[in-house]
Amino acid sequence: MNISQAAAATGLTSKTIRFYEQQGVIPPAARSANGYRIYSEQQLEVLRFIKRSRDMGFSLEESRALFQLSQDPSRTSASVKQKAEQQIQRIDQQIESLQQMRAMLETAVSACRGDEQAECPILDQLNGVADEDSRLT
Amino acid sequence: MNISQAAAATGLTSKTIRFYEQQGVIPPAARSANGYRIYSEQQLEVLRFIKRSRDMGFSLEESRALFQLSQDPSRTSASVKQKAEQQIQRIDQQIESLQQMRAMLETAVSACRGDEQAECPILDQLNGVADEDSRLT
DNA sequence: GTTAGGGCTTCCAGTCACTGTAAGGTCAAC
DNA sequence: GTTGACCTTACAGTGACTGGAAGCCCTAAC
Structure with missing residues (x-):
């Protein structure tokens, strides 16, 4: 082979x-x-x-x-189990970090009309604009 | 500065x-x-x-x-929104992949006594042993 | 005056787990 | 005998930093 x-x-x-x-x-x-x-x-x-x-x-x-x-x-199975549990913890941290990213993105995306205009809450968020209903107020 | x-x-x-x-x-x-x-x-x-x-x-x-x-x-805000939506999709894929890893690990970990014995379902799983209640049967 | 320290500069190597590419040897089929 | 698909090695590149070496700059203390 x-x-x-x-x-x-x-x-x-x-x-x-x-x-x-x-x-x-x-x-x-x-x-x-x-x-x-x-x-x-x-x-x-x-x-x-x-x-x-x-x-x-x-x-x-x-x-x-x-x-x-x-x-x-x-x-010992204890030594293996410890490594596996550590690995689960690392994964949980990664998942949590990704979920935070996702939440930030989702907030921005749902506020964005996605049309032909330049005005964009996503870019506002990246620019640190504190938003709080930015349009037409 | x-x-x-x-x-x-x-x-x-x-x-x-x-x-x-x-x-x-x-x-x-x-x-x-x-x-x-x-x-x-x-x-x-x-x-x-x-x-x-x-x-x-x-x-x-x-x-x-x-x-x-x-x-x-x-x-256009559409061009930005598209990138952000793609990013959400990538994140969702990563989360899903991590959750699959986590599930595999969790299954193995919960079957493992974690004692001073050598017998270890986690290693069995890595070795491709089809388990299905491996001990004492 | 000089010495110690800290911060700044550049540049290069290392991380992780591959992936791509180049140059060349091998093998089976036509 | 030549094509094409495989195999070999070796080296470079990826992404996003991080670490380290060697050397300047500045200040403060002795």
Whole structure:
């Protein structure tokens, strides 16, 4: 199984797989006589693990560490759970930040007529104009 | 007003202000005799505009474009509104993606005892184990 | 007068996780 | 034998900063 097949089987790209190898996230792939990387089902599992971890928002380094943990029989589930809970907290912060952005935008957008005129509450908001019903008062 | 005062007055850092200038997001600051950048209240407004735009999640390039629009009397509010609506859509996509991550994590975390044992549903999920009540069955 | 400190300047490297591009080797099919 | 699709490496670029080095400038204290 060559790299593009491994890519198709894992949902990664060939480039990303090479990148992971170069970064030491995964062990170097074996090579066939022509120098092509070859992948076993076992290697695919490593790649899938990293992909799932990335899909949960863990960094590459954290993903690497999690994989190591998964290979370490002396690990404790507490140590894993802690990382996952931290990750949830980070995600919650990101969501909250995005929701704040969204609320600001939504307020501005709903006040904006979106016509051919120049007058625009969105730009007013960006300009720090304290609005409070700006038009025709 | 020198750069660190401008930074304090806008909520940016000196480094960020220099970066914005170097990137052409803001016009080059005037310089005093000793070569220090000096900022007028007018320049502060530009910086604040960019900061607010960034705080709404617009890219630096979009922020620059929005500022140009805000200076352009021939703009239409429709053109601004369109950008803002696109931005809301991007944010909604990000929020959705984060909520999916969160849901995966939450499922795994709530199944994990978090004790001194090695057994860990979180790692099982990363390993693609189809779980479905894995313990003691 | 000089020394210590803080702030200013420039420039370059590093972050994160890829992605793009170039130059070249390999392989199967026609 | 030549096309075209794959593979290889290596390096540059992305976005939005951040950190650090090396050196000027200014003030205040000794």
